[in-house]
Amino acid sequence: MNDRREHIVELIQKHDKVYIADLTNHFQVSTMTVRRDLSSLEKEGKIIRIHGGAVAAQPLRHETAYQVKENVNVVEKKAIAQEAASLIADHSTIILDSGTTTLELARCLKDREGLSVVTNDVLIAAELVNSSVDVIVTGGELQHEVGAMFGSHTERLLQSIYVDQCFLGVHSVDTAGQVRAPSIEKAKIKRLMIDSANETWVLADYSKIGHKAFAHVCHLEELVGIVTDEQSHARHLHDNMVVAKMQEEGGDL
């Protein structure tokens, strides 16, 4: 029993939050036993109980990058995803880059007929398992928390294919129209995706515009366009960008 309670504390410190249902599965005990463990541990001040589970008493570790990202600008991401979905024809083949905005796009495509999707994101692949879409997974090493795959294996598959369209999730588009990624490795993958597609679109909500991430991927002029939300117009968008806006009254920039 003490082993289990120590283990519970460890689990909470690792994940910041645990659910009772998960703990009953993990230890194969009843909910009542878990509740008693949590009550006891809360009395000791080691954890704090919440409805359905418990959280760490001292949240030492900050939230993971991905957990933050997934819940930021959700409305904008959904709107961008819907706009991007309208650019995709049935019976075509596309690349979906790893990312939260492209994940939203995948959700919009679940019921499409005859669509083939190549992706380097296991969360996108998992989302499309129960769909009418054909999926090809690049494979490779899995990046923790994000779900992206990278490495030589990923690169080799990308080099062996050619698709109609590519949709990139990016970390920054700076004021000069440079598309940038947080690592050389990621930039390389994105570059390969661009080279394997007839046309490439960038998906980026306003929070990505104007920042300058580490590694250069390409210039917007090399691509067909960017799908973004109207708030981006308040920022410093270079003139000769091709921009597909979501709001119909706006038109190109």
Add this chain to the structure above:
Amino acid sequence: MNDRREHIVELIQKHDKVYIADLTNHFQVSTMTVRRDLSSLEKEGKIIRIHGGAVAAQPLRHETAYQVKENVNVVEKKAIAQEAASLIADHSTIILDSGTTTLELARCLKDREGLSVVTNDVLIAAELVNSSVDVIVTGGELQHEVGAMFGSHTERLLQSIYVDQCFLGVHSVDTAGQVRAPSIEKAKIKRLMIDSANETWVLADYSKIGHKAFAHVCHLEELVGIVTDEQSHARHLHDNMVVAKMQEEGGDL
């Protein structure tokens, strides 16, 4: 509005069941609007409302293979998974074959230190995104509903690696100890996994024992052992099988 309602009916017929939360996201409307749509469609007899969503009025399509599989013998699968987890050392490298039992095993391994997992199942990979485990995804074409990857790409990766242990999910182990799979393609993948591992274990609950699926994979004697539940003893297990039982009082068969 009528477009949306027709679309809702289509979605329900495709997925057998939809949730209001999903519909509000999909159409970007309020819950109230969705509720009114569902009420109206129920009055027309096209759907049947349930708490939190709606189901098809005439459930023409049977449940998908995977949805059935995932909810069958859950207790046995969890127990088998826990037993299998105890066979795995920290800081080792293993292959996890696609399957519901191996998915349970993956859940048991989330907090292991220094473990590396190679898998051909996107659901396993997605499960391990937020874990301490290093994951290598084989890549390849994705099989609908199951989440397994196959094809030349998968095979090439498996041929390029070597691991400590391999855990196979199988469709049948017949009375002669033949391990079998539902397709030649799948059998080929499993065979490659066996060849890429120092030792291979089969995970199979009692419902798999005694049946005879389509394609031959290997004989149990070629492997290190099988992890199963005690109900299997009631069935026709061949004598010279190596069996790791879950119940300690049992021992080898």
Add this chain to the structure above:
DNA sequence: ACATTGTTGTTTATTTATAACAAAATTTAG
């Protein structure tokens, strides 16, 4: 005999559903 766990029934918290009204959007009539 004691500590631990699971089961049952009961209370509390949360989520989902409904109803009534106000704000847009659309249609129709003048």
Add this chain to the structure above:
DNA sequence: CTAAATTTTGTTATAAATAAACAACAATGT
């Protein structure tokens, strides 16, 4: 082409349904 009328939608408050928490007791194992 405007203005009333109708339809559709979103918001708020309230009610119903579900899930979670708790308490008391029985069962299990040490």
